[in-house]
Amino acid sequence: MIEVNDVTKSFHRGETEIPVLRGLSCRIPAGAFAFIVGPSGSGKSTLLYLLGALDEPTTGDVRIGGRKLSDLAAAERDEFRRRDVGFIFQSFNLLSNLDAVDNVLVPYLPTNEAADRRPQAVELLKQVGLGHRLDHRPAQLSGGEQQRVAIARALLKQPLLVLADEPTGELDSENGAEIYRYLRKLQLERNSTVVAVTHDRSYIQPGDLVYEIRDGRIATKE
Secondary structure (H helix, E strand, O other): OOEEEEEEEEEEEEOOOEEEEEEEEEEEEOEEEEEEEOOOOOHHHHHHHHHHHOOOOOOEEEEEOOOOHHHOOOOHHHHHHHHHEEEEEOOOOOOOOHHHHHHHHHHHOOOOOOOHHHHHHHHHHHHOOOOOOOOOOOHHHHHHHHHHHHHHHHHHOOOOEEEEEEOOOOOOHHHHHHHHHHHHHHHHOOOOOEEOOOOOOHHOOOOEEEEEEOOOOEEEEO
């Protein structure tokens, strides 16, 4: 269960305080496929970053599985992100000097686990149709192929939580639909909770949980 309790988040530009989230609360059950929708600048991505412990709320709290993220020490937050969260961003966040396999292994390269996980990384890339691109670097891959590398990186963790920030924003409709097929497969087969920020409601299906954010607050829940 994800619990967001009366969260505010403000940023400072010089001496000016800019409020982004204004007392936002929501609940997302474990194993759900949830969408965060709303206009640009409404706070969608900010909320996603808070869920992934990439940032902290100004006030209020975020709890994942009963754990209050702001109570975790820095090392515990790092471990939470590395072990339990799969991040998928619009910009792919691939490292240009690494091939597809090593980009999938990025969360484990600083540890002794990368070598052990390499066969699984290769298999996941084959599952997403990139078995012929294993030694290719990002510049040699199309946008859809790069995003599939990012999907494989998220799958490798078998994460409890997948956070996708406009994962199809730079893709055509065919590649976009394929990305969501992989995300739904992950949700169904591994009971992962998927939270996706999107401007495109065409990917929403019956049974999905949908929160609309406006002006930093939940405007509607579907």
